[in-house]
Amino acid sequence: MLITLEGLDGSGKTTVWEALQAVYPDAVFTCEPTDSWYGDAVYRSMTDEDADSLAELFLFTADHADHLSRVVRPALAEGDLVISDRYSDSRFAYQAASLEDSELRRPLDYVRGIHAAFSRPPDATIYLDVDPETAAARAGATNKFERASYLRRVRENYERLIDAQPHRFVRVDATQPPEDVVEMVERSVERLVREGDRT
Numbered sequence: 001m002l003i004t005l006e007g008l009d010g011s012g013k014t015t016v017w018e019a020l021q022a023v024y025p026d027a028v029f030t031c032e033p034t035d036s037w038y039g040d041a042v043y044r045s046m047t048d049e050d051a052d053s054l055a056e057l058f059l060f061t062a063d064h065a066d067h068l069s070r071v072v073r074p075a076l077a078e079g080d081l082v083i084s085d086r087y088s089d090s091r092f093a094y095q096a097a098s099l100e101d102s103e104l105r106r107p108l109d110y111v112r113g114i115h116a117a118f119s120r121p122p123d124a125t126i127y128l129d130v131d132p133e134t135a136a137a138r139a140g141a142t143n144k145f146e147r148a149s150y151l152r153r154v155r156e157n158y159e160r161l162i163d164a165q166p167h168r169f170v171r172v173d174a175t176q177p178p179e180d181v182v183e184m185v186e187r188s189v190e191r192l193v194r195e196g197d198r199t
């Protein structure tokens, strides 16, 4: 079963991802961008204010393809629970926002279309919901994506994704104190795993 954690920068994904490791010691915990050389290329692009948005989409997507073949698919084939801190929805939400002013007419559809041919959709996604101002303040504006004005558009895209597939997402109010957020996520994951075991 593949469960992903999504949300704006600073929404608390890494905090809950770390807490879940104590609860599911046998699960495979992974993340995007990855620590491969593809991930290094992504980080290099992220620090370039003038990076071409389409080129950046393909770097993130290359990292995803490598992540899938090297980590995610083999773990799922073994029957492991896989929990990923960011996954394909991050591309749909962030790169579609970056490409809003490009020549692409429907960036969100375009980015989803690229993935449709090869990706493996998550079974469930925990969405840590936080307003862009709180997200930007918590994240500390360490890269070009962590600005409230940009994160507002990213959040709108996440809402579109949730509207399109409401059953896949579990929305958690991430403005609550960390221990409450962790508890809500742990309860949701426990339920998802239980339901997954029954099917």
Ligand SMILES: Nc1ncnc2c1ncn2[C@@H]1O[C@H](COP(=O)(O)OP(=O)(O)O)[C@@H](O)[C@H]1O
Binding pocket: 007, 008, 009, 010, 011, 012, 013, 014, 015, 016, 138, 139, 174, 175, 176, 177, 178, 179, 181
């Ligand atoms: N629920 C929360 N309330 C307040 N601060 C939080 C909460 N969750 C995380 N933080 C803090 O916000 C910052 C970003 O958290 P992190 O888990 O790294 O988020 P993300 O991985 O989504 O960027 C960290 O300093 C963390 O301690």
Ligand SMILES: Cc1cn([C@H]2C[C@H](O)[C@@H](COP(=O)(O)OP(=O)(O)O)O2)c(=O)[nH]c1=O
Binding pocket: 008, 009, 010, 013, 014, 032, 033, 046, 060, 085, 086, 087, 090, 091, 092, 094, 095, 139, 143, 145, 146
């Ligand atoms: C995986 C992914 C991340 N990102 C962005 C979101 C983050 O600003 C940045 C790094 O991701 P990450 O290290 O998860 O940052 P954070 O912990 O602050 O959420 O990369 C994309 O724009 N597209 C993607 O597909």
